[in-house]
Amino acid sequence: MKLMKIAPDVLKISQAIASVMGVDVTVVDNNLVRIAGTGRYYNRSGEKVSSQSAFGVALKTKESFIIEEAGKHKVCKQCESVKDCEEYAEVCCPVKVNEHIVGVIGLIAFDEQQKQKIVNKKGSLMNFLNKMAELISSKLTEQTNLEEIELLAQKLEIVLNSVDKGIILADHTGNILSYNKSSLQLFNISQHEILTKNIEDIIGHDAFLALKKNNFKVKNKEFIYQHCNNFVRGIFDTNTITVDKKRCGVVFIFSKLSDVLGVVNDVATGTIVTNFEDIIGDSYAFTKTKDTAKQASQSSSSVIIQGESGTGKELFARAIHFNSERKGAPFIAINCSAIPEQLLESELFGYEEGAFTGAMKGGKTGKFLLANGGTVFLDEIGDMPLHLQAKLLRVLQEKMIEKIGGKSLIPIDIRVIAATNKDLERKVSQNEFRDDLFYRINVIPIFIPPLRERKKDIFTLVRHLLINCNLRLQKNITQIDDNVSEIFMNYNWPGNVRELENTIEYAVNMCNEHIISHEHLPARLLNSSTNITNNKDITPIKSLEKQEIIKALTTYKPSQAAKVLGIGRATLYRKIKEYKIEI
Numbered sequence: 001m002k003l004m005k006i007a008p009d010v011l012k013i014s015q016a017i018a019s020v021m022g023v024d025v026t027v028v029d030n031n032l033v034r035i036a037g038t039g040r041y042y043n044r045s046g047e048k049v050s051s052q053s054a055f056g057v058a059l060k061t062k063e064s065f066i067i068e069e070a071g072k073h074k075v076c077k078q079c080e081s082v083k084d085c086e087e088y089a090e091v092c093c094p095v096k097v098n099e100h101i102v103g104v105i106g107l108i109a110f111d112e113q114q115k116q117k118i119v120n121k122k123g124s125l126m127n128f129l130n131k132m133a134e135l136i137s138s139k140l141t142e143q144t145n146l147e148e149i150e151l152l153a154q155k156l157e158i159v160l161n162s163v164d165k166g167i168i169l170a171d172h173t174g175n176i177l178s179y180n181k182s183s184l185q186l187f188n189i190s191q192h193e194i195l196t197k198n199i200e201d202i203i204g205h206d207a208f209l210a211l212k213k214n215n216f217k218v219k220n221k222e223f224i225y226q227h228c229n230n231f232v233r234g235i236f237d238t239n240t241i242t243v244d245k246k247r248c249g250v251v252f253i254f255s256k257l258s259d260v261l262g263v264v265n266d267v268a269t270g271t272i273v274t275n276f277e278d279i280i281g282d283s284y285a286f287t288k289t290k291d292t293a294k295q296a297s298q299s300s301s302s303v304i305i306q307g308e309s310g311t312g313k314e315l316f317a318r319a320i321h322f323n324s325e326r327k328g329a330p331f332i333a334i335n336c337s338a339i340p341e342q343l344l345e346s347e348l349f350g351y352e353e354g355a356f357t358g359a360m361k362g363g364k365t366g367k368f369l370l371a372n373g374g375t376v377f378l379d380e381i382g383d384m385p386l387h388l389q390a391k392l393l394r395v396l397q398e399k400m401i402e403k404i405g406g407k408s409l410i411p412i413d414i415r416v417i418a419a420t421n422k423d424l425e426r427k428v429s430q431n432e433f434r435d436d437l438f439y440r441i442n443v444i445p446i447f448i449p450p451l452r453e454r455k456k457d458i459f460t461l462v463r464h465l466l467i468n469c470n471l472r473l474q475k476n477i478t479q480i481d482d483n484v485s486e487i488f489m490n491y492n493w494p495g496n497v498r499e500l501e502n503t504i505e506y507a508v509n510m511c512n513e514h515i516i517s518h519e520h521l522p523a524r525l526l527n528s529s530t531n532i533t534n535n536k537d538i539t540p541i542k543s544l545e546k547q548e549i550i551k552a553l554t555t556y557k558p559s560q561a562a563k564v565l566g567i568g569r570a571t572l573y574r575k576i577k578e579y580k581i582e583i
């Protein structure tokens with residue numbers, strides 16, 4: 001602790017002592033540097049005092065003492081300046097802070113009269129000087145504590161400003177007392193403006209009343225802050241600050257809804273980032289589908305993905321989202337056919353507290369709001385009830401959403417990717433699907449061909465699936481035998497890639513060799529009418545024909561393949577169409 005920090009106070013105390021005692025006063029620090037002085041030593045602060053002087057001895061011994069007869073005292077005898085010393089008498093008293101010597105106060109007599117003052121009152125003088133030393137000590141402690149508090153406050157400010165949540169301190173009437181930088185950014189407000197606000201302006205009057213009732217304790221409470229063009233939606237928690245059983249403030253911790261939901265969404269939808277490279281298949285038709293999807297990921301227009309069950313509609317939707325500029329925001333998938341009508345409405349749009357009997361306390365945030373800034377994947381949109389179709393159309397057109405039982409419209413920014421395995425146009429013509437919604441979502445249509453129409457992809461997928469299954473099931477299966485290839489080629493794959501996935505997983509489980517053969521396949525494939533390996537090993541003619549055409553086409557160009565097969569080119573093309581073979 002440095003006595004220099006309180007030099008002005010030390011000077012004042014020295015002057016007070018000097019005027020009471022009528023002698024000169026000097027105070028040095030623990031480096032023997034004069035901090036303050038009166039009389040002859042006034043204006044001589046900063047000078048270094050000899051270590052052999054009485055001050056030096058007091059520092060070393062940590063003891064108070066009086067020199068009644070300067071020159072004769074044992075301290076003076078050791079001092080090299082004793083011959084030139086002008087002092088008549090002296091009193092030295094160390095200044096201690098927690099047993100640590102921080103300096104020395106000295107009273108000095110420069111004539112006989114002053115000396116008598118010291119000698120005559122030495123008892124009470126020592127006591128008085130000790131008290132003065134204590135006064136200096138407490139001033140220094142106070143100053144040090146103050147500096148520590150200031151340092152702590154600075155550190156706290158740095159910590160608070162590094163938090164990305166908005167933190168505001170208010171008193172029990174809601175007046176804002178303090179805030180961090182994130183709160184200014186969150187509410188887009190200036191430092192000056194925030195201090196003129198009441199917390200009610202942010203969370204609303206009703207919420208503030210409810211908070212008061214609840215003893216200022218709340219967790220994950222929703223708020224909407226709307227000011228000029230500024231709209232912030234989020235949740236907040238509170239913490240009360242109580243000192244000596246007295247509440248002296250309430251801390252509000254605000255999070256933006258999109259930040260919270262980003263986290264929730266990571267868990268809820270398992271943010272498995274999907275890229276186009278994860279979509280396996282290099283047949284011509286499938287590559288074209290992927291190209292269209294890649295293009296779609298670069299825009300924000302609505303997309304409708306059509307394809308049979310298990311063709312990878314959700315996979316495509318994910319890849320579009322994670323390759324779009326919305327990738328940082330949530331991707332939320334909802335299956336419109338899996339949920340009863342009323343539940344679907346509250347799932348999508350959310351509701352306010354008390355909106356209907358059974359509504360949850362605090363209301364519910366719908367999936368549309370959860371996905372704000374991101375993408376909503378509406379699977380099986382063809383099964384969406386008509387009245388919800390109307391509500392969805394409003395969301396898409398007006399970019400506003402109204403919760404069930406809500407009084408206000410909330411701005412929203414979502415991209416909708418819809419999917420269906422039904423013929424939506426037919427549904428429109430039968431008035432089962434709104435034509436206006438159909439045209440609104442049908443901006444970029446993507447059609448995923450079924451697996452039976454892109455048989456080339458089966459083998460690319462098999463290779464990919466074997467690698468994954470081996471890893472997962474700790475096997476080392478490298479291929480499928482020719483018989484299995486034929487079965488795969490001739491099977492219809494009504495469940496598409498999902499069914500192929502399950503088939504490979506089943507086979508890998510059943511197989512203890514390196515090659516999958518037909519006994520490792522599930523019964524449904526072996527029993528299928530399109531399967532060429534029957535009990536008597538007889539292959540239906542059509543299957544044989546198709547198989548041979550595919551074989552020829554994988555080696556030759558169509559004109560050469562026709563020659564090898566012994567048929568005309570026109571016949572070959574007719575059969576390619578008939579068997580839906582891809583070239």
Ligand SMILES: Nc1ncnc2c1ncn2[C@@H]1O[C@H](COP(=O)(O)OP(=O)(O)OP(=O)(O)O)[C@@H](O)[C@H]1O
Nearest residue numbers: 278279280281308309310311312313314315497498
């Ligand atoms: N081209 C592909 N490459 C790799 N995996 C695929 C591919 N297509 C589909 N899958 C996988 O098949 C399974 C089904 O895919 P997905 O759920 O996307 O299909 P879907 O068309 O949305 O199905 P449904 O209509 O039944 O909802 C998933 O495990 C998916 O990863």
